[in-house]
Amino acid sequence: MAERLSATTTQAPKPTATSRGTLLGAIFLMATSSIGPGFITQTATFTVQLGAAFAFAIVVSILVDIAVQTNVWRVIGVSGLRAQELGNASLPGLGYFMAGLLLVGGLVFNIGNVSGAGLGMNIMLDIDPKVGAVVLALLALGIFLSKKAGLAMDRVVVLLGALMILLTLYVAVTSGPPVGAALKNSVIPDEFSALAITTLIGGTIGGYIIYAGAHRLLDAGVSGPSRVRELTNSAVLGILVTGVMRVILFLAILGVVHAGTALDPDNLAASAFEAAAGNFGYRLFGVVFAAAALTSVIGCSYTTVTFLTSSKKTTPRLTGFLVAGFILLSLVLYLLIGTAPQTLLVFAGAFNGILLPVGIGVIMWVAWRRRDLLNGYDYPKWLAALGTAAWVLTIYLAINSIQPAIDLITG
Template structure:
């Protein structure tokens, strides 16, 4: 009987690990992800490959640390933070939820614009339909199962769209590879921006909290941490590399991308009106998956104080979270200044959150007496903390 329970647990946690991988990856692949990649590909050309390479290495360090500590402790990040310093978890919750709340404005706008490109319906109505769809997925009974299915389908759509674009575009592979490993110029700002956009704010915790809610707990489930984190990083990285290669092929022809929508320019230039439709599909997939990822993770930071699940407090948070973003977009559009400030905030959340968890990893009452955090993860984790703290503070001082 115990063996059957063990097999059932492992199957459940394995599904949760893969669900967490797709949730994390597709949370990262939002409308901002598409715009950043297109913009930096135009300004840096093949040298942007080096920034992507550094981003992938930082992603691995951050996600393996955060997922591992959350799962071994068996608690959400904010509860761990409260055990490190009483009250610290409430600060972390506020930072993550606030960043996710305002970034959802861009996610809703992106999904609405995607439907506008595909079907010609007004962007605001596309945003409202996307919001309703996301709420339905997140509050339905057995929501985690439908969340997993949805983000996996959206990931498949994104990958297939980009594979098609690679096929119809002449890609300068040799130049891309050579500059990735031997860049002629390094742009510090681009590295900071894409790292923050891939593992900043709520994205850092999306997979770890999904794995925790799927039943993972303790050292026995560390192998699923590795499976989920590396799969998610791999998926997000593949999507970014494919978009970078298509964009590089376009900008090397001398094409100037439209600054208001540089990613759309890439698809239209490479494959005409048909390519633009494909961009609409990709933008809708990116926006929808990010709405779901942002809302799931941000609300997971806000409902831990409520023990009576019959109240369905998480569902009310979910509706309010998505409705707020949709209403703000409907009334004032996409407030660029707010999103820039929140972007800096999300970049600052990463070193704060990672530092808290690295401290927690050394505390026996939190992690257990038999757990020893790998030295290489601790050292590289603190290097990332220092790098991102310096970069984030420099960015904030520049803004103000």
């Protein structure tokens, strides 16, 4: 697995407490961006549908996610360029096209994230969802309006990510899931679902999520061939953190399903938490849901703005103000129209579905053909081959994402 660098490559600097905090923040920014309201709903739905067999879909999706994420973080990090800048360098105007797709999809989904934050606060404290959404949106605004917005964002996403995992772990232990059956099905599933696998992959690395951590590291100055080890380790750990949360949530709900408890079809996850730990569990679900929505608001807003600004010319302070403005816009739209209508969410999903293969296609093109953008780094062919195979799968995901939008237009 030895990898060759150019003769001018210097030895990687030793990690400091600050750089370790930044790496951890990037890992959790990526992970918690994917752990949103949709993540929780998808996991609950497929657990009820597939039971222990859902474990196989989780394992496969994690492996594919690692193949894609490792390539994306390495190419962006080694080049020192954001995804849309690589797009424009590969084909003039392509980066602007990518940014436009992300802006449309990101804004619609962020309205949904703000709505989810309000719902979580309602479950947790019995307050009006719109009041709850305002409270959490103001908290997110405070993060990006602070003078050390990057540091504040890193700490908040790590804290909330750890909180979600620990609270869900408590419910998983309480529900008493059949761990043996889950382990067996992770290798030899009783039932195979291609839909579950493609849905999980799209939900974990689709749209803006795949770029969140890599762009954060660029903003923190972690880039260049000398940082390959840190970039690779961070990418893998980000997917593993997401996978851990997915597995724990799956086990928490599986225990309830295995016991034969009937769940509320309108809110499978909340009723599973309540069945496992009573009213206390129901309130815990509110905390987890609100935290998931808040971190998704942070990740979505930050990454969308990084697609609209320059990594070289835009100051961190201006970036913070722009992110705060995007959050405020999302909140205002939610208060005016309520949660994003299903039609808009489907179209936003289609935009994200298009962005995924386009963005990964750019990354793989640079990996294979544009060594000039990689500062002389000799990209590992085995890693590029893995990424290319995963890219083909994202094209299939894009087709699945676009079809619902076509159905809406024609039907």
